[in-house]
Amino acid sequence: MLTSFSISPCMGKVNSLSFLFVFSVLSNRFVISDNLTPRGVPLSRAALYDPQKDFSCLDGSKLIPFSMVNDDYCDCPDGSDEPGTSACSRGSFFCQNAGFVAGYIPSSRVNDHICDCCDGSDESGTVQCSNTCDELGRAAREEGERLAKLLKDGYQKRVEMASSGKEFRKSKDEEKAKLEVERQRLEIIKTEKERIKEEVEAPEKEALERYRLIEEEKQKLLNAAEEAKAASEAENMFILLDSNGDGKLTKDEIKTRQTFDKNKDGEVSDDEALFFLNMEEEMSKEDFLTTGWMMAKPFFLMDQGMFQPPIEDQEEEQEPSLMSGGQPITVTEAPLKELTEEEIQAQGDHVSYNAAGEKEIIPGVVEEQEEEEELYEEDGPASVEDVKVEESKYDEATQQLIDAAEKARSEFNEADKSVRDIVHQLEELNDVLNLDFGDDERFAPLHGQCFDFEDREYVYTLCPFKSATQKPRNGGGEVNLGKWGSWTGPEDNKYTEMFYDRGQNCWNGPNRSARVKIACGTENRLTGVSEPSRCEYQYEYISPAACSQPHHGHDEL
Template identity: 25%
Template sequence: DGSDEPGTAACAGRPGADERWFYCPNSAGTPRYVYSSRVGDGICDCCDGSDEWQLPGTCQDLCEEQGRARKARLEQRRAEMERGIRKRQAALADAEAEVKEWTGKLAVLEAEEAELLKSLQARQEIQRQKRAAVVKEAEQAGREVAPDLAPESKKVSEYAKWMEKGDSASEEAGASSSEQVCSDKVCIARAAVARRELRQIKVKSGALVDFVEFVYASGEPSVVGEGKGEEQEPFDLEPGEVLVEIRGAQGGLLDRIQFVTSRGRESKAYGGSGGDSFSFKASDGKMIVGLRRAVGLAGRVTGMEEALFRPLTPAEKELEDAMGLVQEAERGLSAKAASMQELQGKIELAAGAHAAYQSLNECGTAQLGQYNYKICPFGEATQGHVRLGRWKGWASDARHVGLFDNGERCFSGIVRSLRVQFECGEKHVVETVREPSQCVYEATMTHPAACDPRDFEESDRVLQPHEGHVEL
C-alpha cells in the first residue's frame, strides 16, 4: 500500500497512493501535510525543505521567515476578528433588548385586539337589527333591497377576509360578487359598494393613464393605478351632480379615460390614443364612485364601483351609518392584526440563529476587476447594473452562507444565482466573486455577524494539502 515509502514518491502510481500524505515538521513555521507525489520533485513544498531531502542543498529553510510573516498576519487578523466579535456581541445585545420591547408591544396589541373584537361584535348586532328593518320596509314597499345594503348572508366580514387571505382578499371577494358588463371588445366587472359622495377626480397621465384619484366629501380618497404620469387639471363635480359614465380606450394598459356626469358635463380625455374604445354607464338609479384596475404601470380598468343614487329612507340611512361603524371597526382590527404580524416577524428574525445579521444589516461593496459588486443581505446582489439575485435565505448545509436567486437571465436563458460565504471581519466588504459555472456565482464577504470566538481555536492546526495558509 506504499506505507514503506512515506517520504518518497516511489509508490505514487499505486492504488490508494494519492491518499498518502507527507508530513512537513516546519519547525518555527506551520506544520503541514503535502501530497506524497510532490516529494522529491525538485520543488520546495515544505518551508524547511524536508520534502526534498533526497536533493541536499535544493531548498533553503524559510520557516522562520514565513513564521514571522504568518504571526504578523494572524495578529492583524485576530485584531480584526476581536473588533468584529465586539460588534457582533453588541448587535446581539441590541437584538435581545429589541425582542423584549417588541414582545411587550405585542402583548399590548393583543389586548387592544380583544377589545376591538368586542366592539365589532356589538356593532355587528346593531347592524343586523337595522338591516332587518330595511328588509321589512322594502318588502312592504314592494322593492328590492339595494345591493350595497344587502342582507348579511350575502356579505363577508372584511376583517375575516383579511385574516384568512390577507389584504388582497377584499378586492377578490368584491370582484367575485360583481356583474360583468362589456362594451365592444372591453369587459369589466360592475360591483355594488357603499354610498359615497364624489366631489373631484384627479388624474396623472402622459401617453397612458397612470393614476386616477377619486376624492369624496368625507373619508379617505380612492387612488388606483401606478406610474409617473404628469398631474392633469382635476375634474370637479358640482353640488347634486354625480358620475354616470366612463369612456376611454385600453388594451393591455389604460390608454385613455374620460368622465361624464348626470348633467351631461364631460371631463377632458386624459391620456393618449390607441387601445379598444369603451363606454360604461351606471345602472339605473346608481352612480359611479370608483374604479378597479389591474396591478402594474398604467393597469387597465377591470371594474367599476357603483352606489345607490336615489335618496335613502330613514331606515336605510340608519343602516348605512351602522355599516360604516362596522367597517371602521373591521379596518381597525385589520390594521391591528397587520401590526401584530409585523412584530411577530421581527421577533422571529431577531431571536433566530442569524439575529446579528439583522442588527448589522449593511451592504458589502467592492470593485473586483472591471466590475462593481454590491451584496445586500436580505436584499439584492448586483454586478454593476446586472442583478445576480434576490435574497432567498440561509443555506441549510453550511454556517454563515446566504443564498440569492431569481437574478437576471443570461443570454443562454439561465437565471443568475449567487451563494455567499460570510467571513469574520470588522467591516462589510466583498472580497471575492467567481463564476464556477455559467451564471452561477460564488462570493466571500466579510461581516461582523460572522465573527465567532470559537474560530480562534483553529489557529494552531496542521495545514491540509489543499491549503496554502491559515485563514482564521
C-alpha cells in the first residue's frame, strides 16, 4: 500500500525537504510498483518479501520485522534481509535489465557510485546511471543471430563431414577385406614356393656336400705336396750351405755366400751372418728347416729379382731395419745381376753366388714362380674372375641342380616379399581404422590433411591424427612438437581437444607436447598457436566438426 503525502504552501521549504527524504528512503527500500517488491529482489521471489508479515531469513535462521528489510543493516546471516543495500557481504542484488539479460551482482557493488546494472538500478541517490540495456540487448541479439547462423551453417557442414567420414571408413573396410583376400592368396603361393625350394635344395645340398668333401681331400693333397716341396727345398738349401757336411751351419759357412751380403758392400759381416743364424754361432739342421730357411729364402729370391716385399704406403716406405748386437742393420736392395743366356734358360732353378762370385744353381728352389707364371698369357695376367669361374665349375648334372635351386630361392624370396608388403599395408590400414574419428566419423575427412599457421617467427603445422610441428620462417629444421595421442576434452564432449605428445626433447627440459582446442567454425582452419608453458603448446583450431546441433527455440533478453 503506497502512502499518500500532501504539502500545503505554509509548510515551506522544510516540509518539502522532509518529503524528498521520505521518498528517498522508500525508493531505497522498495521498487515502486503495484505490489512494492523490495529493491534488489526479482519478481520470482517477491512472495518471500511480504510487507504485511515479518520477514523470515531465507536460510530459516531468523524471523525479523519487515521494517528491518533493506534498512542498511545486516540482520540475517545469509544477507537475505538486505537485497537492495551493500550492508551484507554475502548478499546479492538482482538487476532487472529490461531489454537485456537479467542477473545478480554482489551486494558490495550496490551504491558504490559505479553503474553495474545496465538499467542503473544498483545505484540510487546522487549517481545517475544511463539505461544501456536496449543498446546492449540489440548488440547481443545481433551476436546471437551471428552465432546462430554460424552454428546452423557449421552443423550443416558437420553433417556433410560425417557423411564423408562414414564413406571413408566404409572404403577402408572394403580395402581391408580385399587385402585380406589377396594376402591369403599370396600366402598360398609363398607356401608352395617354399615347398618347391626345399625339394630342390635337398639334392643340391647333397651334391655340394660331395664336392666339398672332394675339394677338402684335394686341398689336403695340395697342402701335403706344398709341405713336401717346401721341405725338399729347405733340405737342398741346407745341403748346399753345409759345406763340411757336419749337419749344422756355422758363421763361417754363411759368410762364404754373397747372397747373405745384405748391405751389398762386397762381404758378409759377422753381424749379417749372425742374423741368419738367429744370433747364434751355429744352427742345427732342424732349426734351419723350421725357421732358418724362412729367413734366408727372400734373399735368395732377391738375387733373382723375383722377391717383391709388400708396400703399404709408397710415400712413407722405409727400408727394413734389423737388429744385431743392439745395433740396427739396414737392408738395402742392390742392383740385380744381369743374367746370361745360360742363366735365363735355367730360370726354373735358383742361382746363388758364393764368396768367389761363382754362381750355383739349386734345382727346385723356386718352382712356385713357374707355377705363378703359368697364369699369365702373352697379353697379360689372367683375371681373378676367370680363375674363380674356373674354380667354381661343376659337372653338368650338379650345375643343373644349383640352377634349379637358385631359381626356386629367387621365386620364394619374391613371394615372401609380396606377403610382407601386403602385411605392411594391412598394418597401416588397421592403424587408420583404429583411430577415433568421433561418434559419427565427422573428423575422418581431416585424416591426411595438414594446416599451417604463421606468426612472426615460426610456421606451425597441424596434421590431424598424425603430428604437430614447428619450423622457423627464416629457414632451419622442423621441430616435432608431438605425435597423435588421444582426445582429451571433457567427459561430456571429449571431441573438443586433441593431445599430441612424445615430441622432440626440450634442452634441459621435458619432451614437447601440444594441445589442440577445437571450436565451431564453417571451415577447417588453424587460427592461432601459443606456448602457455615451457615446451607445452596450444593450437587454436576451428572446424564444422565441432559445431553442435542448433536448438529450435529462443531466449528472452
